[in-house]
Amino acid sequence: MRFFSVYDVIFYVAKERGHSEKDVYAFFRKFKIKKKDIEEYKTSGVIPSDLTLIDAILSYTEMSMIELELKMGRIPRGYEKVFIDKTKDIADLLSKNKNETYPILNINVPPFFETELGKLYSGDCVELLKQIPDNSVDCVFADPPFNLDKEYDEGVNDRLSYSDYINWCIKWLDECVRVLKPGGSLLIYNLPKWHTYLSNYLDQKLNFWSWIVVDMKLSLPIPNRLSPAHYSLLHYVKGSKPKTFNNQRIPLQTCRHCGGEIKDYGGYKSKMNSKGVNVSDVWSDIYPVRHNGSKNRKFNELPVKLLDRIISMSTNDNDIVLDPFGGSGTTFAVSELLKRRWIGFELGNCEIIKKRLTNKEKDKKLLEKVYKEKNKLFPDKVKELRQSNGFWLSEDF
Ligand SMILES: C[S@@+](CC[C@H](N)C(=O)[O-])C[C@H]1O[C@@H](n2cnc3c(N)ncnc32)[C@H](O)[C@@H]1O
Structure with a gap:
């Protein structure tokens, strides 16, 4: 499934009708909708929640909300059951209209x-x-x-x-x-x-x-x-x-000034793996x-x-x-x-x-x-710092 934004759908329709960008924005101006309100949907997959905007989009595209959602590449909300129940009909319809194939390239380019x-x-x-x-x-x-x-x-x-x-x-x-x-x-x-x-x-x-x-x-x-x-x-x-x-082991998080552990490990210190x-x-x-x-x-x-x-x-x-x-x-x-x-x-x-x-x-x-x-509970420098400040080491248990 491909994804399309509301913006794409508007301009898809515009192209089909031979409308220019100027024509499109002139239509939306009648609804007091500015160019920037439409362009916002260029970088988002959201369906506008502003009712005036959505009305204007449906009016321009001459689509129902269901058709708009389908054009955007999604199953319209509330129609999931119909969709599942009718998969055979949908499959028949799609297979009759298959037109996109991926070419398999057989070129053997030499490596750079x-x-x-x-x-x-x-x-x-x-x-x-x-x-x-x-x-x-x-x-x-x-x-x-x-x-x-x-x-x-x-x-x-x-x-x-x-x-x-x-x-x-x-x-x-x-x-x-x-x-x-x-x-x-x-x-x-x-x-x-x-x-x-x-x-x-x-x-x-x-x-x-x-x-x-x-x-x-x-x-x-x-x-x-x-x-x-x-x-x-x-x-x-x-x-x-x-x-x-492969499990990855890293050192316990410690304070870089005193070497003390950042989180409180309470009674679990003795159960800590010396590999981190x-x-x-x-x-x-x-x-x-x-x-x-x-x-x-x-x-x-x-x-x-x-x-x-x-x-x-x-x-x-x-x-x-x-x-x-x-x-x-x-x-x-x-x-x-x-x-x-x-x-x-x-x-x-x-x-x-x-x-x-x-x-x-x-x-x-x-x-x-x-x-x-890697694979150490305390790297060598941290170990020294902890030792000099009297903090525990795994060897203590
Ligand atoms: C974010 S950088 C990758 C950095 C890399 N992970 C590294 O550590 O150096 C993305 C790279 O993808 C390359 N690139 C973009 N489109 C590409 C494409 N269609 N095919 C191959 N490379 C592409 C860009 O030239 C860029 O060097």
């Missing part, structure tokens, strides 16, 4: 760059994904552009309408679902706003596993809204459960790549620690990780160091990735730093 473990292809992931066989990849991680009007390399449009963005996401998501092996994991990193739609869609294809909150360290206030303070990392699984789920606490679905220990010395490009680069957690959690040695939105190549760099095989796509500059993978020293050091804290 390859290592013993992986291959990077330059191009549009929607097309390249079609060349990957069904059920062949153990884990897909995707960090697409968030449609925030950011400047990317040529060919990337980060300012789509609400429905164009979601429908574009559905195109690559469908392919990701197809290429995933049974039991494989799909992890997508995006803004909560987009994930409310994408998870709704994915619920029809895969099994929901987690909605992970990745604490955003820097957030700017937005008028009339709570300041956004997290990214969402969705985890879905093909089949009833993941074939690989299980990672929950709130990740507040991930920090953005800020220092110019650590960056491989100016913008949009995820930290090695995040990719280590994702890849270590959902795959084992030699498994295949696919990332359709390579960016600076963090997924591939971490896959290399963790001895996973990988497949990558990138529409923009692939040279950055090639350079990064040709000299892995910087990423190796970053990963070593991550492992200094």
Whole structure:
């Protein structure tokens, strides 16, 4: 199912009737509705609650509310039972009118760059994904552009309408679902706003596993809204459960000044695993790549620690990780160091990735730093601090 906004439906009708944008807004002005009132629905999938506006839309499109909802790609509210009861009639009607087919491309493009473990292809992931066989990849991680009007390399449009963005996401998501092996994991990193739609869609294809909150360290206030303070990392699984789920352990949260624990663990101290606490679905220990010395490009680069957690959690040695939105190549760099095989796509500059993978020293050091804290209840420095301030250590029990 494709998604359309009210705005799309209005202009779909306008196109059919040969009306210009000016004609459309002139019609709505008769109802005292301004251009900006309509344009608000360009970036939202909501049906307006303003009765004058909805009346005007129904009047312009000459549709009933039921038809409008159907045009938007949803079952009209209150008609779910009829829909279920009449699925045979609907199926007959649809199969008589099938006209959209997905071409299966058989072009074998050579990779832009390859290592013993992986291959990077330059191009549009929607097309390249079609060349990957069904059920062949153990884990897909995707960090697409968030449609925030950011400047990317040529060919990337980060300012789509609400429905164009979601429908574009559905195109690559469908392919990701197809290429995933049974039991494989799909992890997508995006803004909560987009994930409310994408998870709704994915619920029809895969099994929901987690909605992970990745604490955003820097957030700017937005008028009339709570300041956004997290990214969402969705985890879905093909089949009833993941074939690989490696528990990740991290240190207990402590005060960086005195080393004392932040939460009160009361009588549970003695039961704590000396290898650390299980990672929950709130990740507040991930920090953005800020220092110019650590960056491989100016913008949009995820930290090695995040990719280590994702890849270590959902795959084992030699498994295949696919990332359709390579960016600076963090997924591939971490896959290399963790001895996973990988497949990558990138529409923009692939040279950055090639350079990064040709000299892995910087990423190796970053990963070593991550492992200094992994699988330990208290990293060495915290241990010293706690000892000098008289706090308990797991050895005390
Ligand atoms: C948010 S960045 C990914 C950053 C990456 N995770 C990292 O850590 O470096 C998204 C990337 O997707 C690329 N991109 C956008 N549309 C694409 C498409 N259709 N096919 C392949 N890559 C695309 C952009 O050029 C950009 O580099």
